Amino acid sequence: MRAEETSQVRPPRGHRLTATDVTVAYDGTPVVHQADVTLRPGEVTVLAGPNGSGKSTLLRTMARLQQARGGSLTLSDDHTDGARETDALALTAREFSCRVALLTQARPTPSGLTVRDVVEFGRYPYRGRWGKADPAGPAAVDRALALTGTTGLADRGAEHLSGGQLQRVWLAGCLAQETGVLLLDEPTTYLDLRYQVELLDLIRDLADDHGIAVGVVLHDLDQTAAVADRVVLLHDGRIVADGAPAEVLTPQRLTAAYGIRIEVDTDPLTGHLRTRAVGRHHTRTTPERLIPSS
Numbered sequence: 270m271r272a273e274e275t276s277q278v279r280p281p282r283g284h285r286l287t288a289t290d291v292t293v294a295y296d297g298t299p300v301v302h303q304a305d306v307t308l309r310p311g312e313v314t315v316l317a318g319p320n321g322s323g324k325s326t327l328l329r330t331m332a333r334l335q336q337a338r339g340g341s342l343t344l345s346d347d348h349t350d351g352a353r354e355t356d357a358l359a360l361t362a363r364e365f366s367c368r369v370a371l372l373t374q375a376r377p378t379p380s381g382l383t384v385r386d387v388v389e390f391g392r393y394p395y396r397g398r399w400g401k402a403d404p405a406g407p408a409a410v411d412r413a414l415a416l417t418g419t420t421g422l423a424d425r426g427a428e429h430l431s432g433g434q435l436q437r438v439w440l441a442g443c444l445a446q447e448t449g450v451l452l453l454d455e456p457t458t459y460l461d462l463r464y465q466v467e468l469l470d471l472i473r474d475l476a477d478d479h480g481i482a483v484g485v486v487l488h489d490l491d492q493t494a495a496v497a498d499r500v501v502l503l504h505d506g507r508i509v510a511d512g513a514p515a516e517v518l519t520p521q522r523l524t525a526a527y528g529i530r531i532e533v534d535t536d537p538l539t540g541h542l543r544t545r546a547v548g549r550h551h552t553r554t555t556p557e558r559l560i561p562s563s
């Protein structure tokens with residue numbers, strides 16, 4: 270996931286993915302209520318919020334893995350004149366998969382497959398059930414391996430990888446899909462600090478240099494502040510704020526959503542917002558002058 274490797278991606282191909290008035294229920298109980306989210310080409314949108322607030326459900330619904338009870342999902346290609354809107358729910362699975370890729374939270378450990386085999390799964394929408402020719406496939410797989418720093422693992426058995434290596438391999442599979450929209454559910458899980466930072470850099474590169482619309486669920490609010498153009502904050506299945514990080518990541522909004530005192534300041538090193546959750550024992554062990562008043 271090094272900077273020089275990112276130059277190997279293709280030209281801009283981002284799509285706009287819009288969920289409007291989406292409600293999702295499990296067993297009749299709504300867990301996402303009338304959500305409106307737009308993922309724009311060249312932007313990173315982070316879905317944030319406490320456990321159980323509906324982030325994954327909303328992301329999976331935007332990936333068509335979860336059926337909505339109501340609402341609509343549209344795709345539009347902002348590169349063509351007079352951007353055409355397409356009903357994303359009316360596309361075939363293959364048509365949709367050429368436009369939108371999802372890195373899910375739960376991923377199986379493949380057995381008997383090499384890393385390259387796993388990444389090649391990302392090409393399935395281009396090959397179809399009967400193994401249609403995919404002349405662009407090998408180069409796309411090579412690019413995806415390079416972008417995720419997994420080229421050196423390509424011939425290894427995937428079942429022998431560490432959790433973090435496997436995470437990058439599944440991400441490579443999503444990149445090999447070469448979609449205009451990339452949805453990532455907690456992609457930094459299992460990654461050590463270096464790869465977390467490199468993954469966030471890669472996400473920014475995909476948006477900035479290649480125009481991809483990225484929607485990502487993140488728990489870490491500092492990572493959110495560092496990578497996001499927009500933050501969608503969920504609480505109890507409802508979107509309670511949607512805007513630039515500085516508008517959404519405020520002590521008041523975060524404290525209300527997470528139910529714990531959260532302070533926000535600016536990191537002098539990076540210039541990004543920095544958050545601190547203040548626990549019961551925090552003031553006992555930390556000089557009061559270090560904790561900004563609410």
Ligand SMILES: Nc1ncnc2c1ncn2[C@@H]1O[C@H](COP(=O)(O)OP(=O)(O)OP(=O)(O)O)[C@@H](O)[C@H]1O
Binds near residue numbers: 326
């Ligand atoms: N398959 C399911 N069947 C029934 N309820 C579910 C299912 N998946 C999630 N839920 C419930 O839906 C709500 C939203 O869950 P979801 O996983 O979308 O939240 P989340 O914000 O992604 O949570 P987390 O941060 O813990 O991953 C929760 O109350 C959860 O218990």
